[in-house]
Amino acid sequence: MRRRPIVRALAAGCAAVLAASLALASPASAANPIITTIYTADPAPLVVGNTMYIYAGRDEAPTGTNNFVMREWHVLSSTDAANWTHHGARANIGTFGWAGADAWASEVEYRNGRYYWYTSVNGRGPGWMDIGVAVADSPLGPFTDAKGGPLISDSTPNSSPLNIDPTVFVDDDGQAYLYWGGYWGARAVRLASNMIDTVGSVVTPQGLTNFWEAPFMFKRNGLYYMIYAANDTQGCVTSSSYACQRYATATNPMGPWTHRGVVLGQVSSTTNHAGVAQLNGQWYMIYHNANAPGGGNFRRSVAVDRMYFNADGTIQPVVQTTTGPPPNPGGGVQPPAGTNLAPSATASTSYVSAWESLAAINNGGVPTSSADRSNLAYGNWPQQGTQWIEYRWPSARSINRTATYWFDDNQGIDLPASCQVQYWTGSAYVNVPNQSTCGVAADTYNVTTFSTVSTTRLRLNITSRTGYSTGVLEWMAFQP
Secondary structure, X not given: OOOOOEOHHHHHHOHHHHHHHHOOOEEOOOOOOOOOOOEEEEEEEEEEOOEEEEEEEEEOOOOOOOOOXXXXXXXXXXXXXXXXXEEEEEEEHHHOOOOOEOOOOEEEEEEOOEEEEEEEEEOOOOOOEEEEEEEEOXXXXXXXXXXXOOOXXXXXXXXXXXXXXXXXXXXXXXXXXEEEOEOOOXXXXXXXXXXXXXXXXXEOOOOOOOOOEEEEEEEEOXXXXXXXXXXXXXXXXXXXXXXXXXXXXXXXXXXXXXXXXXXXXXXXXXXXXXXXXXXXXXXXXXXXXXXXXXXXXXXOEEEEEEEOEOOOOOEOOOOOOOOOOOOOOOOOOOOOOOOEOHHHOEEEEOOOOOOOOHHHHHOOOOOOOOOOOOOOOEEOOOOOOEEEEEEEEEEEEEEEEEEEEEOOOOOOEXXXXXXXXXXXXXOOEEEOOOOOOOOOOOXXXXXXXXXXXXXXXEEEEEEOOOOOEOEEEEEEEXXX
């Protein structure tokens, strides 16, 4: 995923700041657009613990004005992606003493206990738009200028024809990358560990077919994704005055990129700017349109809808809705009580997909739903029919029940048709005696009981539904 979820302990460390901020916060909508008390645009999400933050500019153009009037950036947050809290303006043009106007698209990235807010802003100097960076110790600020001048400007060698729309991605190895650009000019550069200096030369990334503006980068299952606005009429929009969101993938964060198609079609505003995040096991696309009362091309509003991946990693086109996603509060059910012997066992399987992890089944994770990958997931796509997972102990263990939390990615992995627990007799696997129904329900621990067996090996045979593979988030084995 693009944003590695920031640990709850860190989120708790911001509690005092958040509590003070909430006193000034106001509820927003539980439908699309998610806020209609003001106009908001160019959203970028960030997930911190169990909270999604959206950073967006404010459209202030009066009715009939055919130009952007944007002077500040606002923050919204939600723990379920449906009910949103508006925290007001958290940065503005005045945050940057060297800036003069145009608080355009921005994005916040976390690194080393701090939050870096990368912004498109008119810097008063030669040329037009620059990229600045502010910093804070909390996702809600207060934010201050981190550099005292532009990070990117027209004087930057090989800069974009229009230096706007920054997206910053920190990879698993700690290296940070900045992509940006407008007027068909995508650019990329590595960032130093301090997040406010560039390292090496600015490059022009290859493979972003029909790039216009608004890049947003994230990572999922070892694959890099870039969504971006395009305004071509070859399957994107009916008029080049509008834009869609295309996307590309790469195996290296600097490309080359392979174009994959359109992920978000034309919206009701001429501009189309989006970001992607995963919250409580579900992926979302955050974008803007002109659907709020009185809205228009310069009076836009942020919307949120669910996003789904296919089994091969491609993305299904996002369906734009007026209702928005249903509440997804996470939390889930708690695991059954008792002594779980699974963590002390060695796991094996008939097959595991290269991008999934067998370690998921006994790592002690507590899923929030069957789509929750936050504690890893075991899956056996593209295998079908009956596959198995197994535990082995160095000496015999007494066991009389198991609990299985199934993985369902809404793609090629689905809930199983059936399952059967078996144990090793010393020479063969046989079904456990007097087994209760082996449950296949989603979003819960399916408890299976049986007469006590003493064994060094326990196996779960999983039979898939026709056309699907199967997966497991957690498999527990209890002693009597």
